[in-house]
Amino acid sequence: MTPLSSNFQAPPEEESAEDPTGGRYAMKVISKENYIEKEHVFGKEIDILKELQHSPDIAKFLEGNVVDGALYMRFELCPAGDLFDFLTEHEKVSEEQAAQMIRCVTQALDFMHERRIVHRDIKPENLLLIAAGNGMFNLKVTDFGLSSYIAEGQLLYDCCGTPTYVAPEVLLNEGYGFTVDIWSLGIILYIVLVGFPPFQTATRNEADLFNQIIEGFVYFPSPAFDKISWAARLVILQMLQGKDIRPTAKELPQIAGDWYKDATSTDENEDMARELVTHHLAFNTNDGEGFDDPADFVYERRASLDELSGVHAGP
Incomplete structure (x- = not known):
């Protein structure tokens, strides 16, 4: 399982946020309780996302970080919705x-x-x-x-x-x-x-x-x-x-x-x-x-x- 960095500033818990360069992205937040219970599962998901990041038909995974026990997963933003x-x-x-x-x-x-x-x-x-x-x-x-x-x-x-x-x-x-x-x-x-x-x-x-x-x-x-x-x-x-x-x-x-x-x-x-x-x-x-x-x-x-x-x- 890929280790996750804790050197990350958590954004507000909303569907999208802005990075320091001004670009917007989607954020998936996993609560501390849920992450602790299923850490291996989310780690496996991140490994899979990293392996698939070069497909233009898959939402690009940017990074995953743990802050105060919660998992923050950042993705490219698709503003048109689902x-x-x-x-x-x-x-x-x-x-x-x-x-x-x-x-x-x-x-x-x-x-x-x-x-x-x-x-x-x-x-x-x-x-x-x-x-x-x-x-x-x-x-x-x-x-x-x-x-x-x-x-x-x-x-x-x-x-x-x-x-x-x-x-x-x-x-x-x-x-x-x-x-x-x-x-x-x-x-x-x-x-x-x-x-x-x-x-x-x-x-x-x-x-x-x-x-x-x-x-x-x-x-x-x-x-x-x-x-x-x-x-x-x-x-x-x-x-x-x-x-x-x-x-x-x-x-x-x-x-x-x-x-x-x-x-x-x-x-x-x-x-x-x-x-x-x-x-x-x-x-x-x-x-x-x-x-x-x-x-x-x-x-x-x-x-x-x-x-x-x-x-x-x-x-």
Whole structure:
């Protein structure tokens, strides 16, 4: 674990602060009590952040310091906020915007996974917006509190993450690897296109939600998906496949084809995608009935279905 310096002046406990050179940055503050209890966990998180600091698609970690027993972690500031807050205001995005966002996160995941790091909590709250002009946004991945290294041939078994985005193999305790992050990203793609998730329960019952996730039937209800291309729907299905056939972050750009590159799809590709998606729906027992206002449900921040566990990282 990387040793932390105590030669640091603590800023006010707020989301952003200013350094002596006038630049602004984001600050994550861990209380003394929490840091003492989980010092090894936060040390591991910092080691992972340092290893990932050269990716343009990951929020840059600047430094971590302990002051009076509390941990102060400084990051580059992304003033546009996170994807969750953006969706709370705008509900959904265009296919072109969605493809751009998915490209950024896929690139970040590829960078992580090549270094044998799995995030395990990919969700809109952990994706920071960067304005890219013409109404487009790039995304940067942040919050590696649940991330873990995976050795060659190793599987993880910790049940952790956020229920809406958790992969079925995590719930089934089958052992899981890097592609749990791809599953979570597939859920996000569905949400940003229509404003609500593919798996949901009107009663907010965890068992019902988890059963839907395990069954894995993805439905594209009308009218929400009427104007969404078949190519986009097929990309979602590809990301929400079983763990043994789900694409890796490196494979996804090739598998997703033209839609991944610029949200375009030829007539021929649309016909093929329609056939494949329709074949999937023929075996789908989900009747597509959801909430009167599903967007209100999913964007109620940190409701009872927030964290599956208090586990911060694997062994």
